[in-house]
Amino acid sequence: MIKYPTAFHITDIPIVPIIFCCFLQFSAIPLAAQNDLAQTGQAVASSALEGNEAARAIDGKRETLWASGKDDEEPWLMVRLPGATELTRIQVIFGQELAPPQNFHLQYLLNGEWRNIKTVRDNGSHAADILLEKELLTDRIRLASGESQSMQVAVFGLFGQPYEDTSAMETKAVLVNQSGYNLHRTKRFTAPEIPDHTGFEIRQKNRQEVLYRGKVVEEKGDFTDFNPRSDKEYVIRVGDEESFPFRIGPYWLERVTYRLMLDFMIGARHYVGNVEEIRPLSFEWRDGDFFNWALQSFVALYLANPGAFERMEVTAPYRDNATFPETYKGLWGALEPYIEETPDIVRLIHWDADVKVSQRLDHEMQKAELAHFLYAWPYLKRWLPQQNFNRVYEYAREVWEKSTVSEHANSKYDQSPEHNLLALKTRLGTTKGEMPPGFSVIPNLMMYKVAQRENEADAHKYFQAAYRQMEWMIANLDWHDPMTTKGQRMSEHLTMRAFAYFHSQFPDQAPAGLVEKVTGWAGVALSRSDNMWDFRKYDDDDWVPPGWNETGNVLGFPAAALAAMSVLGDGDIKDKLEILVWSHMENAFGRNPTGRQFSYKGPEEVEGVDLGWYSRHKGGIGLLEELPFVFDGSPKSFHYPNHPGAGNLGWTEGWVQFNTAFNTSMAYLANYYTEISLEKKNTGQLTIRLKAPLNFHEDQTDSLAMNIRNMLGDSITVVLKEENPFSDTLTATVKIEDGGIKAEGQVLPLGKGGSIEASYGYGYFRKTATIVVE
Structure with a gap:
């Protein structure tokens, strides 16, 4: 049962004007010949006596009723309709065995909160009939008691007209990733209401030759093994229906997003981005709040794919703080500037850490992010002054165990009982996404490594805190409760990433049951994904967190799935999770019930996108609408499983947190598929191969300068180049002669043991290959 009151709030502000007609006696309300839409829905209640379940209130029979449990102090009854509906009238008949409630609320769900349609006080009647002055568009209505007493409802009637947005465009019958698919990866589409075993064909756009054939099964098709080496556009045809055109490339998703990912974050910087206003609920990023996870997303991206x-x-x-007005003084500038050649991604890392330290942001989630900066320092220090590390480390050590938060560093969304990062964290956040389970695990494990590097005597305290937290999660998290998974919205990925990080970095020290716990998570995720969209649902009944613009969860789920896959051994579960990784990316690019990519400006910004989101939110806290690559919206509960006629319904607004979730998924995607190998040839040569998201453009020759090392730490630079315009691999071949490796005028002595090592990526995302060549 969904316990909505734990995640949503009640407000006494009427949102929709109504005419409250009258309270009538039980016998005065005729039910015959009325179109009661509630009878098409599902009823859920806070509690129920045996034989008096919630469904009894919507069966159209006066003689049956729902009765709340005897110990239920805040009883409520909720009806969920099959889709968004325009309600004009609500009817309630209370049971005759109890006095009717004196005070009660009629509410609807909007953006994750229960909003009052009407609050009734000093009621003395068993029946109410409410006419709405303006149609109320919703798919959920709730009757909630305004006092501590049991409640009985014989009839909860909802009347109106099924809703359809007449401005909604007709969707394609074949729904694909409009931009394109990655070569040699899972590729799927959805064809709603197409019978099983109907054939489909893939053709080049505007050509008749059939290049691939397959069958639609359970309203979807799979063309994973269609891997053309071509720069052409393709379409899928099912009978007379045709999809939007799409491309297929070695790293197509990375090609069309990497630059845009950074451009969005550069413009979204608070104070110095494309808007210089000081905004509320904003620290490093406009509308970023304290749970934006931006710093760790940049660090992960850089560690996973530094060359790109x-x-x-x-x-x-x-932007020098000294050049700004007095009101901006001290908001950034505690860290010395970087050198001129510093890459944009490192500049963003520097910006985030600079604001945190300059403003002394001591909320537990703000200070936890600093661990990612400190951990990555060995890979950042060629761009940044040593003063940066010293200031960040000093501040992090100072506030890590501080249990209180400064008023200036907090916001209305704070749910933390206290802010000591060594303390056990047992409280789950709401569907706002502000407090995911296990958010402190990776920061503490990183601080453990940093403290060891700095020869701190108390380094082990960080490991102990992470270990206790992981033990608690293994013992207490119930994956069947959506508040531990999709209910954490765009922050969900932090939980599974914590499991994966502990498993990969401390495999011999991880708590017992870690792998089994991850396996359980995967099982629940797969059980909720067997549908036409390959889409992981909120729970067995709801597709998405009720009422929310859940965009960031779709974008961040691949990071969670990839993290789980890194823990699981090869097998069927892992293969099925891989399908979900790509189906959620496909969902964001048009394979969803609306047939739209999540960005309003997608068609003008993202290569290959044909149809963007319906609209964008202008204004808002973040003032983000003019930035590139804003994820404005995603399908809501009433769009699923396939109701495109709902159109532009539900809240639309971009959020920094959506983009950082996508950043993190792209980091884990890069790392998961990165491979490096060394092969000795009989001809006295050594071949180095690297698979990594680097070959984006078929009309350019992509390359990477890589260091190879001997066991003494000596190194030389070797330039790897793409094998062909559509290859996912860069290669180089060097000579082995005279006791060394020779490449481009350089010589690397083989040294003791004759071993050579090559690697790509940094830190916890480093991939390594070693070979003995003597």
Whole structure:
């Protein structure tokens, strides 16, 4: 049962004007020949006596009723309709065995909160008939008691017209990732209401030749093994129906998003982005609050695929705090500037840490993020002054165990009982996404490594805190409760990433039951994903967290799934999770009930996108609408399983937290598929191969300068180049002769043991290959 009151709030502000007609006696309300929409819905209640379940209130029979449990002090009855409906009238008949409630609320769900349609006080009647002055568009209505007493409801009637947005465009019958698919990865589409075993064909756009054939099964098709080496556009045809065109490339998703990911975050910087206003609920990023997870998303991206970000054009200027008005003094500038050649992604890392330290942000989630900066320092220090590390480390050590939060560093969304990061965290946040389970695990494990690096005598306290937290999670998290998973919205990925990080970095010290717990998570995720969209649902009944713009959860779920896959051994579960990784990316790019990519400006910004989100939110706390690559919206509960006619319904607004969730997924995606190998040839040569998201453009020759090392730590640089325009691999071949490796005028002695090592990525995302060549 969904316990909505734990996640939502009641407000006494009437949102929709109504005419409250009258209270009538039980016998005065005729039910015959009325179109009661409640009878098409599902009823859920806070509690129920045996034989008096919630469904009894919507069966159209006066003689049956719902009765709340005897110990239920805040009884409520909720009806969920099959889709968004325009209600004009609500009817309630209370049971005759109890006095009717004197005070009660009629409410509807909007953006995750129960809003009052009407609050009734000093009631003395068993019946109410309420006419709405303006149609109320919703798919959920709740009757909630306004006092501590049992409640009985014989009839909860809802009347009106099924809703359909007449401005909604007709969707395609074949729904694909409009931009494109990655070569050699899972590729699927959805064809709603197409019978099983109907054939589909793939053709080049505007050509008749059939290049691939398959069958639609359970309203979806799979063309994973269609891997053309071509720069052409393709379409899928099912009978006379045709999809939007799409491309297939070695790293297509990375190609169309990497630059845009950084451009969004550069512009979203607070004070110095494309808007210089000081905004509420904003610290480092406009509308970022304390749970934006931006710093760790940048660090993860850089560690996973440094070559891709180091080669990008630098576009983010340094803005000196001294050049701003007095009201901006001290908001940033505690960290000395970076050198001129610093990549944009490192500039963003620097910005985030600088604001945290400059403003002394001591909320537990703000200070926890600093561990990612400190952990990554060995890979950042070539761009940044040593003063940066010293200031951040000093501040982090000072406030890590501080149990209180400064007023200026907090916001209305704070749910933390206290802020000591060594303390056990047992409280779950709401569907706002502000307090995911296990958010302190990775920061404490990183601080453990940093403290060891700095020869701190108390380093082990960080490990002990992470270990206790992981033990608690293994013992107490119930994956069947959506508040431990999708209910954490765009922050869900932090939980499973904590499991994966402990498993990969401390495999011999991890608590017992870690792998089994991850396996359980995967099982629940898969059980909720067997549908036409390959979409992981909120629970067995709801597709998405009720009422929310859940965009960030769709974008962040691949990071959670990939983290789980890194823990699981090869097998069927892992293979099925991989399908979900790509189906959620496909969902964000048009394979969803609306047929739209999540960005309003998608068609003009994202290569290959044909149809963007319906609208964008202008204004808001973040003032983000003019930025590139804003994820404005995603399908709501009433769009699923397939109701495109609902149209532009539900809240639409971009949020920094949505983009940082996507950033994190892209980091885990890069790492998961990165491979490096060394192969000795009989001809006295050594071949180095690297699979990583680096070959984006078929009309350019992509390359990477990589260091190879001997066991003494000596190294030389070797340039790897793409094998062909559509290859996912970069290679180089060097000579083995005279007791060394020779490449481009350099010589690397083989040294003791004759071993050579090559690696790509940094820190916890480092991939390594070693070979003995003598």
